[in-house]
Amino acid sequence: MALHVCKSENKGVVCTFEGYGYVPSGTTGASIMQVFGGGDSATTLMLHVYGGELRYYDRQLVEAGIYDRWFRLNVVHDVAASELTVFVDGRRRLRVAGRGGDSHYFKFGVYAQRQPSSRMESRWRDIKILRR
Template identity: 80%
Template structure:
């Protein structure tokens, strides 16, 4: 006649499950990159578009009220006749240039397949360089300049990007979809601001480059 008491393995399984549930309940949730930050007020005037000076902006940029779509061609003119820089269609965030404190860029980005050799986001302002951080796309991967891999397989998907700049600590931290993917030292400089879009780079840019953005915000920490 079979015993009515639980078998030893059944009891052991119950103990293991109870321990796992208790551990999960006691484990703190992963911190959000925006925890402790406050979003600043942004309006249309804070989004300043830069594009090739010899064409209409509507031929390089669209905004449907939710998604900002920016594209550029490798043979485009610079954004001003006097500029010697590479072609770009970028938004320069204005009204919140900073030289101290802890600041954060947040946005959800999308890079269509085929776009490569381009910067899609930057923290402008450095000591010996024009920027203190740039995020490039090469063959579907996101890079810190062309020096360090940040995230693989970003083509054809929306990803949340958070970039935190602690000026006093001279440190920048990059999060992709809430996960820390990069932490690097700053490059000095007395004034900084955020930019996003497409800015042609020197390494194998494609003829046409594009990025799309929604939910862009700037946050700071007092």
């Protein structure tokens, strides 16, 4: 599901995604949240699940032990600063530079990536999109 547009023409805008996610054990090789829209790439940020770990794309560990529990995910996109910050259960877990682009969308759900499991699932509740 895609929600909300953050445009670079809106200088000073900070857009925040907040939601409670749940990933059942066995789901792997899946993107569960992304900020769509980037300069040379389709996305500015992707959060993948591999073997029970939440990762920035398929690289940097964001949160271990993600399976079979509800977790609060906040993704803060400072458009003017071209910076994204990821919080899991209120703890800052990642801060990265943006990847360009003029329009960005928050997306969540399940999107197959490298070496996906045959069954992939993520559940979401209490989704909020905030702008300031």
